[in-house]
Amino acid sequence: xxxxxxxxxxxxxxxxxxxxxxxxxxxxxxxxxxxxxxxxxxxxxxxxxxxxxxxxxxxxxxxxxxxxxxxxxxxxxxxxxxxxxxxxxxxxxxxxxxxxxxxxxxxxxxxxxxxxxxxxxxxxxxxxxxxxxxxxxxxxxxxxxxxxxxxxxxxxxxxxxxxxxxxxxxxxxxxxxxxxxxxxxxxxxxxxxxxxxxxxxxxxxxxxxxxxxxxxxxx
Numbered sequence: 001x002x003x004x005x006x007x008x009x010x011x012x013x014x015x016x017x018x019x020x021x022x023x024x025x026x027x028x029x030x031x032x033x034x035x036x037x038x039x040x041x042x043x044x045x046x047x048x049x050x051x052x053x054x055x056x057x058x059x060x061x062x063x064x065x066x067x068x069x070x071x072x073x074x075x076x077x078x079x080x081x082x083x084x085x086x087x088x089x090x091x092x093x094x095x096x097x098x099x100x101x102x103x104x105x106x107x108x109x110x111x112x113x114x115x116x117x118x119x120x121x122x123x124x125x126x127x128x129x130x131x132x133x134x135x136x137x138x139x140x141x142x143x144x145x146x147x148x149x150x151x152x153x154x155x156x157x158x159x160x161x162x163x164x165x166x167x168x169x170x171x172x173x174x175x176x177x178x179x180x181x182x183x184x185x186x187x188x189x190x191x192x193x194x195x196x197x198x199x200x201x202x203x204x205x206x207x208x209x210x211x212x213x214x215x216x217x218x219x
Contacts, residue, residue, distance in 0.1 A: 073156060073158070073159050073165070074158055076211045077210045086099040091186065094212040095185055095211065096160075096211055097209070098206065098208050101205075104205075105119065107120075113136060114133060114135030114137070117131070117132040121198040130202040131189065132187070133189075135187065142167075142183065143179060150173060150174055153171045154171075155169045166184040166209070167182070167183045168180070168181075176195075178193075180202065189209075
């Protein structure tokens with residue numbers, strides 16, 4: 001489930017470089033040597049101005065060095081207060097739960113120290129999957145490629161208990177393809193490069209997330 005082809009990355013980089021060059025279209029001051037004659041351009045000042053212009057160009061797009069925009073934190077609902085139908089997927093240590101429609105195509109796998117669930121959208125040949133990974137060493141603290149400049153990321157916190165939170169990244173590509181990645185302690189849920197209809201289906205599942213016992217959290 002790759003995020004972008006090399007051709008699309010190159011095209012985006014060309015637009016970015018063009019905007020960056022236009023932002024530097026002004027005259028640099030010259031250093032005056034002894035005797036009042038103009039000297040060579042102050043290279044340190046050029047580098048400083050160029051770096052500032054580059055930073056401003058990236059920041060204007062809403063992403064600063066691969067960091068997503070931030071949304072207002074949201075309070076996550078307790079699982080004890082919800083009544084949903086479907087198959088439950090429970091994370092390690094029962095920290096969060098999700099509900100999967102009974103008719104959804106799902107497979108389960110894993111190893112000694114991790115558990116994986118995969119929910120499919122459409123025919124298997126389309127390779128559109130919502131993946132859940134649970135385990136102490138699975139990683140997944142951020143999306144696969146958060147620095148991809150062709151994807152606009154928005155991140156928000158889902159707060160639960162007094163000292164714990166999940167981070168929810170939502171990404172949109174220029175061709176309206178969608179990404180989403182939710183990271184929580186000892187696991188994550190993610191899909192990549194999905195068309196809008198598949199993304200909407202996966203989002204309905206991800207939006208059922210609620211928090212469970214979380215035995216290590218402060219109450």
